[in-house]
Amino acid sequence: MAFLNSFKNFLSLTPMIFAVIGLVAIFQVFVSPKMLSRFFGHGEIADIFSGTFIGAISSGNGAIAYVVAQGLKHQGISDYALIAFILAWTTLSFTHLPAEASVFGVKFTAYRNLLTFLSTIFIAYLSALSVRLFF
């Protein structure tokens, strides 16, 4: 019975899951790493914001974020912008927003994503500050 209930709950979310996968597939085809790299290189603070925003609109496996970040690092983009980019990639996703809202409600989704957006910027900035102050 527990298994059946669990399966039914999963089944009820399948339209949402297929929609997210479809949207992620579209993004992966149309948004290339080369395209993303154009948004960087405008100063540390601007790059942290760019990293957060670009990470949020990108989607795919977390490992891809590291590969893209490695390419960006070779272009001289700061570690802090790259951290913002990786964190946003793994915790924020515009393509997931409708799905998250349909499961947890608009209010929770709005609050959580706003907090995640701010946390990403703070973590990137505080990490930079900590390294400068203590190491």
Next chain:
Amino acid sequence: MKKFKFKGVKFLLFVVALFILLSIFDFENIPRIMDKFGIILYKIIPIFALVIVLTALINYFLKPKQVMKYFGKDSGKKGLIYALIGGVLSHGPMYAWYPMLDDMRKHGLKYGLIANFMYARAVKLPLLPFMIGLFGLTFTVIVNVYILIFAILQGKVIDFLMKNEKEILKNDD
């Protein structure tokens, strides 16, 4: 008996409409998109299986009262630690975990712990060697400690912001 209802149907219709538009205006990319779709689906099928089994086990072993005890409003530090560990250990895309979180939420899981779980997922254990290679050990440790601190803070803020949501939750059910 609760009525079975699909979630996200409008969202799916929107994506289908997008596919139709793309097949009219940019047909040559459709096979690439379908390939990506297949690859993503293939990769997350094992995670879906894991999520279904985990949800079933939680339903079987933890009755709603126990879910409330361990993950509800009075769950305290234990609930927080479970949520953080769960977030760090969970794999795959976030949306693969929605069914389990949704099920637990219906049994009393508080919103703050969902936020803890979701943000703690930024600590990617299998990718830590990549991160160390890219940023060095010190920076990696600092970033991951901050991630956990901010996961906890997010949970606290979400609990505060969502404290009046309980009645809405009841109406949802």
